Amino acid sequence: MAAIAAVLVSGCAGSPSIGVLGAYFPDWLFCIVAGVALTVVIYLILKRLQVDHLLGPSALVYPTLVTFLALAVWLVLFQH
Template sequence: MAAIATIAVVFVSGCTSSPSIGVLGAYFPDWLFCIVAGVLLTVVIYLIVKRLQADHLMGPPAVVYPTLVAFLALAVWLILFQH
């Protein structure tokens, strides 16, 4: 019985601090801000690539841009929200 309790304590200890940010009294999870930042950074990259007329060098947009959003969102999370 003590072993089960010890295992449960180990798994529940990850819930001690909720990764959230207070905005005007409401709390939002960190990943929400990371996804928004990933989308905004992808739009900026898209506009730069389009302005340089280098969009033909990219692969299929349906694969490239969602992958870029995921990569940038994870990069923002690693840079800003690692404690």
């Protein structure tokens, strides 16, 4: 039983954190901020091109885009 528990908790060995001015923040926090920032950039580009009405319901599209971009940033930048 102890061997099984040791295998299961071995994934908790390193915390995925980034030090910023002496404080440690989790990686996912930076990924969410990047996802929101990239979504705002995409929104502004689509608004400027006047094609934002083609996407569908905004309440569904933009949160999905934030999630997709946050996960993409995590996959690209924070794979150890």
